[in-house]
Amino acid sequence: MGLPRSEYTPASVEDAGTRSLASGVRHEGMVTVEIVVIGGGAGGLLTSLLLARDGHDVTVLERDEQPPPATNDDAWDSWTRAGVSQMRQPHGFIGKTRAVLVEELPDVWARIQESDTYTVDLTRFAPDQDAATEEDRRRLRVEVMRRTTFDRLMARAADAEPNLEVRRGVAVSGLTAADADATGVRTVRGVTTDAGEIEADLVIDSGGRRSAAPRWLDALGAPVEQWSESDGFTYHSLWFRTHDGRYPENVAAFFGGMAPGLLTLIFPGDAGVFGLAMVGLGSDKILRRLRDPEIYTAVARRLSPIAHWVDPAVAAPITDVIPMGAIQNRRLRFWNGEGPSAFGFVNVGDSVLSTNPSLGRGIALAAVGALELRSVLRQTDQPREIAVEFDRVKEERLTPWLWDAVASDQGMRRALNEALGNPTNGDISDRTRLARASMMDMDCWRRWNGVNQAFDLPSSCLDDPELMSRAHELTEDMPPPSYNLSRDELVDILG
Numbered sequence: 001m002g003l004p005r006s007e008y009t010p011a012s013v014e015d016a017g018t019r020s021l022a023s024g025v026r027h028e029g030m031v032t033v034e035i036v037v038i039g040g041g042a043g044g045l046l047t048s049l050l051l052a053r054d055g056h057d058v059t060v061l062e063r064d065e066q067p068p069p070a071t072n073d074d075a076w077d078s079w080t081r082a083g084v085s086q087m088r089q090p091h092g093f094i095g096k097t098r099a100v101l102v103e104e105l106p107d108v109w110a111r112i113q114e115s116d117t118y119t120v121d122l123t124r125f126a127p128d129q130d131a132a133t134e135e136d137r138r139r140l141r142v143e144v145m146r147r148t149t150f151d152r153l154m155a156r157a158a159d160a161e162p163n164l165e166v167r168r169g170v171a172v173s174g175l176t177a178a179d180a181d182a183t184g185v186r187t188v189r190g191v192t193t194d195a196g197e198i199e200a201d202l203v204i205d206s207g208g209r210r211s212a213a214p215r216w217l218d219a220l221g222a223p224v225e226q227w228s229e230s231d232g233f234t235y236h237s238l239w240f241r242t243h244d245g246r247y248p249e250n251v252a253a254f255f256g257g258m259a260p261g262l263l264t265l266i267f268p269g270d271a272g273v274f275g276l277a278m279v280g281l282g283s284d285k286i287l288r289r290l291r292d293p294e295i296y297t298a299v300a301r302r303l304s305p306i307a308h309w310v311d312p313a314v315a316a317p318i319t320d321v322i323p324m325g326a327i328q329n330r331r332l333r334f335w336n337g338e339g340p341s342a343f344g345f346v347n348v349g350d351s352v353l354s355t356n357p358s359l360g361r362g363i364a365l366a367a368v369g370a371l372e373l374r375s376v377l378r379q380t381d382q383p384r385e386i387a388v389e390f391d392r393v394k395e396e397r398l399t400p401w402l403w404d405a406v407a408s409d410q411g412m413r414r415a416l417n418e419a420l421g422n423p424t425n426g427d428i429s430d431r432t433r434l435a436r437a438s439m440m441d442m443d444c445w446r447r448w449n450g451v452n453q454a455f456d457l458p459s460s461c462l463d464d465p466e467l468m469s470r471a472h473e474l475t476e477d478m479p480p481p482s483y484n485l486s487r488d489e490l491v492d493i494l495g
């Protein structure tokens with residue numbers, strides 16, 4: 001790995017795409033592949049650790065320079081991660097993410113356990129808690145910590161991993177590739193960086209929501225299918241730390257309270273720190289006043305589920321308000337209409353699809369992609385087969401989550417618009433009905449949470465006529481939502 005261009009001879013036109021991936025070492029029926037991963041964020045590090053532990057030689061190229069700081073608090077205070085703009089937005093690590101950590105990266109999980117993180121046992125909010133099974137209790141849990149804590153622990157594990165090298169401060173600027181094969185498809189052979197060219201058997205893009213992969217592939221003449229839609233919401237987050245490092249009594253799983261046009265989520269994190277996220281419509285301009293921490297805190301103190309958390313005697317804000325908007329549901333597929341548009345180049349994490357953050361599924365879906373890629377690499381070392389098979393798997397097991405996020409956003413926009421007295425159209429979706437039915441019926445609750453926690457595909461519920469007919473029955477007369485603050489009161493505080 002790391003040959004300068006002059007020493008690098010591309011494969012001939014005939015064998016581009018069919019050449020065995022590695023000159024590599026065969027062991028246990030597998031071929032060790034030299035892999036370059038672009039991006040050392042959550043998805044890139046998860047993928048790299050899984051693949052390095054499967055015997056591949058992995059090099060991660062990360063544009064941000066700073067190594068992971070010594071402690072979780074140092075990471076929060078001073079880790080500069082310009083490449084991950086959501087680094088200081090609240091994150092929940094849902095059931096599937098948690099399960100992958102427990103089962104696949106037990107050493108990282110052990111470090112997480114030592115970090116004073118907060119576990120939300122979702123069975124506590126089940127319609128019939130006594131009916132919750134052991135399996136419910138094991139699967140349906142969310143771990144909450146600062147995203148800086150999670151990335152620090154992952155980055156330190158990656159730095160300690162024998163087959164894995166993380167090169168920080170290296171920005172990838174393009175791809176190198178062999179000439180096109182008979183079908184016009186080129187095989188990627190490495191990357192260009194500000195520190196020179198690096199050769200690889202397989203390049204994995206984990207460059208996040210703003211991945212430059214479409215530009216790089218365009219330069220190779222390889223088309224990319226792109227789909228995106230703005231979720232239409234605005235997010236304002238504010239972080240607090242409790243004075244005694246402990247948390248007040250639990251709140252109903254992330255529910256921080258509601259006013260017409262505003263939903264508040266609470267994320268108790270690690271070490272007495274917790275974040276609030278206030279979500280509303282981007283078009284609801286008055287919500288911009290939430291950027292003022294005093295106004296923000298005044299709203300939070302009027303929301304009964306969390307008023308006791310933000311009581312000045314209990315906790316004080318530790319940041320400015322962090323706004324974020326125009327977030328997209330987005331998907332990238334390296335596809336030329338008939339097949340993969342490049343071989344030797346795949347993507348994971350937000351580069352594949354990024355979905356509405358309020359569902360908290362991003363890192364779980366990155367983990368699903370990483371596990372699927374690992375399985376594909378256990379079956380074949382042929383660039384063409386990898387590209388074809390991994391694309392098929394992503395279409396089957398990842399893309400459905402994009403459409404679920406789009407449907408979820410539609411439901412949320414509808415609810416917010418209704419609350420504001422704006423016109424809405426169409427029927428209430430099956431998805432919304434099932435979500436509401438899950439608050440009343442244990443079977444609906446269990447099945448819907450299996451989806452919410454990214455264990456089961458949405459179709460496992462939505463395509464089940466019996467379950468859906470039960471959800472319709474239960475939601476025939478849906479009561480209007482109840483609010484913790486009226487719109488007039490909210491507007492009054494916002495000024």
Ligand SMILES: Cc1cc2nc3c(=O)[nH]c(=O)nc-3n(C[C@H](O)[C@H](O)[C@H](O)COP(=O)(O)OP(=O)(O)OC[C@H]3O[C@@H](n4cnc5c(N)ncnc54)[C@H](O)[C@@H]3O)c2cc1C
Binds near residue numbers: 327
């Ligand atoms: C507001 C918000 C809240 C969220 N909340 C949750 C949540 O609660 N739970 C959850 O699971 N997910 C959540 N997500 C989603 C989650 O943050 C992402 O799914 C996750 O970060 C994806 O990991 P990634 O590795 O694909 O991308 P990122 O973590 O964004 O990492 C991309 C990395 O690539 C690097 N990079 C980019 N280009 C280059 C280049 N050319 N050369 C070298 N390096 C490069 C960047 O510096 C960065 O380090 C949230 C997202 C947002 C926006």
